[in-house]
């Protein structure tokens with residue numbers, strides 16, 4: 169049994185990546201970690217060229233990514249939240265899984281989970297938080313494909329401004345929006361989610377639930 173972990177984060181060894189690896193390890197399954205920024209692919213063109221073959225006709229890495237996803241027995245998708253919605257690589261990857269749907273519903277019954285990091289855990293009035301709406305986007309995909317969605321974990325990630333090199337001079341800094349007008353990259357510092365043990369256990373529980381689902 170193999171679980172595939174797909175990260176939409178382009179940042180090397182990001183919180184998103186490391187969180188996904190913890191959940192993958194907790195499944196106790198054979199696992200593969202994929203970083204979408206290592207590949208070149210676009211979104212689904214809605215051409216329906218995949219209807220009869222369950223294979224996309226585009227000539228890019230999206231075909232291989234869908235093939236790998238089909239071959240996996242379980243799937244964990246991890247994304248982040250630029251401008252408060254699911255990042256576009258993760259969204260494009262999900263769209264490119266459309267070929268696995270037609271006639272055969274090739275992902276049906278497989279267990280899956282979602283992990284989303286966001287820099288701003290709060291929400292605007294009447295709106296879901298960026299993390300909650302992005303977990304929902306992944307959950308919608310899994311439910312629409314008949315998968316067994318076993319949970320979503322949201323985590324704090326780093327605002328890119330923390331490593332921008334402007335020494336707190338930029339008035340547009342996300343750090344000032346989130347942490348107040350005097351905040352600087354130095355005063356805020358790089359956040360490692362591992363310092364939040366409750367989140368680490370949530371991630372492990374998600375992985376364990378996915379692994380355990382094969383023995384029920």
Ligand SMILES: Cc1cc2nc3c(=O)[nH]c(=O)nc-3n(C[C@H](O)[C@H](O)[C@H](O)COP(=O)(O)O)c2cc1C
Pocket residue numbers: 177179182183184185248249250251252253285286287288289298324325326327328
């Ligand atoms: C272009 C851009 C816009 C962003 N906008 C938001 C945002 O609106 N809300 C938010 O919570 N985080 C925002 N972020 C922060 C990301 O969610 C954060 O980088 C993510 O949690 C990844 O963290 P990590 O690199 O520590 O894994 C943005 C990041 C980028 C690159």
